[in-house]
Amino acid sequence: MVESGKKTQIVVVGGGAAGLELATRLGAHFGREKFDIILVEKNRTHIWKPLLHEVAAGSLDANLDEVGYRSHCHRWGYRYFYGQLEGIDRDSRHVLIAPIRDEDGREIMGRHRIRYDYLVVAVGSVSNDFGTKGVAEHCLFLDSRVQADRFRAQLLNHCLRVSRTLQNDPDADATVRVDIVGGGATGVELAAELFNAAAALRHYGLEVFDESRLKVTLIEAGPRILPMLPENLADAARAELETLGVRVLTGTPVVEANAQGMVTASGELIGADLKVWAAGVKAPEILKDIGGLETGRGNQLVVRPTLQTTRDDRIFAIGDCCQCVCPGETRPVPPRAQAAHQMAATCFANIRAMIAGRPLKDFHYHDHGSLVSLSRFSTVGSLMGNLVGGRMAIEGRLARFVYLSLYRMHLIAIHGWLKGLALIAVGHVNQIVRPRLKLH
Ligand SMILES: Cc1cc2nc3c(=O)[nH]c(=O)nc-3n(C[C@H](O)[C@H](O)[C@H](O)COP(=O)(O)OP(=O)(O)OC[C@H]3O[C@@H](n4cnc5c(N)ncnc54)[C@H](O)[C@@H]3O)c2cc1C
Known part of the structure; x- marks a missing residue:
């Protein structure tokens, strides 16, 4: 049990784009004397998620950009608790932290309870495979540093295989085939980044490998890629991708992933050595009915415009894991880094207001x-x-x-x-x- 006398405990769960910014501000503002700011996070280091496609392609060394929570919390006046949220006991105001295990599955620390006076859930999102057959088993995702590293390792292995084949037989039909499902920003950015990386490989010992050996297919179920951009810009992006050599398929739903590749609704098998699923997100499964709180589409915690959960004033949710409809709007705030950044600022102001007994302000999303x-x-x-x-x-x-x-x-x-x-x-x-x- 993590307790600290009579201090007011503010617990933030999830140290990503939203949670880490909030914990930093809370720690810097409230200090350690009368308050205890605790960040619960299941990883030991933070990497800003929109960089993950660059980590996956190898064009960014995550070791240089990641932030170690232990040293960061020391500097900013909050406590870091390494662990994974598994429940909320709202009656006694505790969060439940799953047992911590080492890489071999041995328990290092048993199940834990952390008391809170105010709780902020900021656990982000994970890829949504919409229950599509074979995706969980056969596809790679870009939800975390570990997954991005796994993609990069497999990509390099395939490039090495092709390079060796070509050294032995320069005329061989050897390629690295990558299928990317999802024509949103993540899929589009990854496709382009792969060509950037492939072009650089020949400088690093794979002399016979070049980007013409990379066969990337971007598969989108909707009528066009990048639906969040105006059509002319999405068309420009598509033209750029096609110039690089990406095969862009729109209006092509994928119904199955298997060891050979992706199967489309029309029955075509698009063969691939690497399969990436980037076709939408949902909040982590753990949030479903957590602590009796209201959850909406894709397990998101439903919040009021003040970012407080609908059934508990003391529990806030911010970032990708919350469903927030701003005053005067009909659609929820999109799961984006700029929304996470803005929500962290509003949540910080509202926790301060609540402690001071002032009225809370509504969150207004400014789409930049x-x-x-x-x-x-x-x-x-x-x-x-x-x-x-x-x-x-x-x-x-x-x-x-x-x-x-x-x-x-x-x-x-x-x-x-x-x-x-x-x-x-x-x-x-x-x-x-x-x-x-x-x-x-
Ligand atoms: C490849 C990629 C590219 C992107 N590009 C852009 C872009 O260009 N522009 C843009 O606006 N957005 C982009 N996004 C979306 C953006 O990254 C997210 O909207 C943003 O990171 C959300 O912030 P968050 O704090 O809600 O979640 P995250 O940043 O995902 O942080 C959630 C944190 O919670 C932790 N956590 C999860 N579950 C638990 C648990 N049970 N217990 C404890 N800790 C937990 C995670 O480890 C993580 O540290 C991109 C996303 C990806 C994957």
Whole structure:
């Protein structure tokens, strides 16, 4: 049991884009004297999720960008508890943490209970396979660093196999085939990043391998890719992908994944060495009916505009795992990094208000637009500009700059201005001095 006398305990579960920003602000604001801010997280390090497709392709070394929770909490005045949420006891106000096991399954620490005065659930989302046959067994996902690393290891093995085959027989029909299901930002960005990585491989010992050996098929059930972007920008992204060599299929639902590849509704088998599922997200299964709280579509905790759960004022939910409809809107806030960032700020203000006995404010989502990075080849997107009074399409360097600024804002939110700016500068230096690919 994690207790600390009469201190007010604020527990944040999930140290991702939303939860880590919130725990940082709570720790910095409330300090350790009268408050105990506890972050419960099932991983030991944090990597900003929108970087995962770059980690998967090898164009980003996650070791350089990840944040260790232990050192971070020491700096920012919160406590980090390594563990996985498995339940909420609302009567006694405790969160239940599953037993912690080592890699061999041996129990290191038994089941735990952590008392809370205020609880924030920020456990994010996982890929949704919509129950499609064979997907869980045969596909890779990009939900975590471990999964991105697994993808990269398998990709490199296949590139090595093709490279060896070509060394022995330069005319061999040897390729690495990758099927990506889902034409949203994750699928599109991964497809482009793979070509960036493949082009760099020949500089690192795979001399006979080049991007023409990469066969990527992007499969989308809907009528077009990137539905969140205006049609002309989505068309531009599609044209860019096709120029790279990506086969883009739209209006093509996948009904099964098997060891050979993806089976479409028309019965076609699209063969693949690597299969990636990136066709939508849902909140983790554990949230379903957790603590008797109201859950909506895809296990999301339903919250009021104040981000408090509908059945418990002391429990907030933020980020991908909550279903929030803002005042005057009909559709829920989308599962996006910018929404997570904004919700962390509102939740912080509302917890302060609640403690001070002031009224809470409603969350209003400010959609600053959507940007999709086609690796070094292009960036496309649209900005919702107050200045331009509507949606403004942007491409190229400006779009790349705005795309990167979302991550920079996250860095500043979790490290403060000084260290955040220093890390941004270090990132630029690393681009020059470090290898272009992570090869192990
Ligand atoms: C490849 C990829 C690219 C993306 N690109 C973009 C983009 O360009 N722009 C954009 O706006 N959004 C993008 N997104 C979406 C964005 O990453 C998410 O919307 C954002 O990370 C949500 O933040 P979050 O804090 O809710 O969840 P997360 O950042 O996922 O954090 C959730 C945290 O909770 C922890 N956790 C989960 N379950 C438990 C548990 N039971 N107990 C304890 N801890 C737990 C996880 O380990 C994780 O650290 C992308 C996502 C992916 C996968």
